[in-house]
Amino acid sequence: MxxxxxxxxxxxxxxxxxxxxxxxxxxxxxxxxxxxxxxxxxxxxxxxxxxxxxLPGLVELHTDNLEKHLMPRPKVSWPTLPAIIAHDAQIAAAGITTVLDAISVGDIDSDSMRNDTLEACTLGLRSAANSGLLRADHFLHMRLELAEENLLEMFAPYLNDDRLKLVSLMDHTPGQRQWTDLTHYRTYVSGKRGWSEDKVESMLDRLLERQQAYAASNRRSIVACCRLLDHPLPLATHDDTTVEHVSEGVDDGVTISEFPTTLAAARAAREQRLGIIMGAPNMVRGGSHSGNVSAAELARADLLDVLSSDYVPASLLHAAFLLQNEGFSLPKAVATVSRNPARMIGLHDRGEIATGLRADFLRVRVVQxxxxxxxxxxxxxxxx
CATH class of the missing domain: 2.30.40.10 (Urease, subunit C, domain 1)
Structure with missing residues (x-):
């Protein structure tokens, strides 16, 4: 056209x-x-x-939004194709023209439905795309829960998937990283997962045992597998909290620090030249729902490269404009949701208003x- x-x-x-x-x-x-x-x-x-x-079309590297459509309530599953179509429509309406759907591989909750929906979800995304049903370009971001016993077996089918653009190494075991403060952890899981106080307490020891049994060996194996691929595959760490977390990631060949939880971790990531991703909902709300460092604080310290909508697609553009309150020019702010994430995963044909690039763009009006x-x-x- x-x-x-x-x-x-x-x-x-x-x-x-x-x-x-x-x-x-x-x-x-x-x-x-x-x-x-x-x-x-x-x-x-x-x-x-x-x-x-x-503006350029937005590029999203990490959204859990599809999960909300697949599992609209705890223990409630929704038909895959309608969930994907609804998710895609919401993504496009938010101005996102390229999205990495963050698909969880494994879960700290052994009763979770995530493992049951993994294959149907990834196959459904491919089928919908091949049928011309999707508005945005959809790629995969595989989020690997390192304490998952069967992680390698579950991840193996996707290692050479042409849609795979990013792999992140996660450990959501309570008591460290994102969940250093167990009060925030209890509030989160009782609200989102519907866990009772008794279940939260009974799970804590079990989750620590799983971490000690599987996390370290799974991490070594995943890193080794990614290094053997013929094409470079960006690796990210998740919820870095300490300088040691960042150093461990650098040793593994990680190039991205997703959602560092402290100023110290973000500074270490910058010193190691890692790309730093923060949550757009954190920016819009004015702070982290987990009690961690705010995106605004990192922006003021020039320690923020990319925003991710995480669990609210509409937050992405809103948060980018809010970065202007933290000293970002509008072009620099817009780059955090377009050019920077595109380049971070090797997409050089989009993410910017420039001649010769793909015509992915938005019409935006600022109202109130x-x-x-x-x-x-x-x-x-x-x-x-």
Whole structure:
């Protein structure tokens, strides 16, 4: 589809300016500043955006949103295809044109339904994409729970999946990393998982035993498998809390620190040149639901490279605009949800408003300080 847009506030990697953009065959063909348009017939033939922002399509590296549709209540499963379609529609409406669905492999709760939905979920995503049912581009981010006894067997079928773009090493055993404060852990699992106080207490010792039995050996095996792949596969650590956690990740070849929980861990990640991802809900809410370091604090210290919507797709764009309150320019803020995550996983054809790149872009209007998505295009075709 060929199209031209005029009178837009265009956000590129370096600046914001009024102007026009033309699309040819799904590619950004030209970008022209308003000062150069005075004598052009584009003034009358192009679509007038009336000063709305033109942003790159958002790139999401870690969203658990699909799980909410697959399991809308504790112990309640939903049919796979309708769940995927609903998830995809929500993603597209939030302005996300490329998404890594964060699929959990293993769980600290042996009664969880995650293990039962793993195969159906990944097969369903492929089938829906191949059938042309999905609006956004969907890839896989496999989140590996290291204390899972059968982790290697469960992960093996996905090692060479062409959709796999990121692997993260997680350990949600209470008492460390994200759950150093057991008060926050008890509140979380009783609310989200519906655990009673008695179950929480009975699980604590069991979870520690599982960690001691499987986590270290699973981590060594997973890292070794990823190193043997013919194509480079980014590795991330999850919830780094100490400098030692970061150093361990660097030794394993990790390039990304997801959701560091302390300022010290984030500083160590920066010193080791790891990409730092923080949660957009953390930014919007003004703090972590687990009582950890806030995204705003890391932004003020220039220790934030990428935002992830995590469990609220609509938080991604909102959080990016809030970064301006922490000293980020608008181009730098927008890069945390577009260019930076795209480059972090080796996607160089998108994530930026620049000639020659794929025409993934958004029309955004700021209303009462909130960025509102008015339209979403992927490869020049409107998807929301």
């Amino acid at each position: 060929n199209n031209t847009i005029r009178n837009a506030h265009i956000v590129t990697a370096d600046e914001v300016f009024g102007g026009s953009m033309s699309i040819e065959n799904g590619i950004i063909a030209s970008i022209t500043a308003a000062s150069e348009l005075a004598s052009s017939n584009l003034q009358t033939t192009a679509e007038d955006w009336n000063g709305d922002f033109l 300080g909130i960025p509102i998505v008015l339209g979403v295009w992927k490869s020049g075709i409107k998807i929301a």
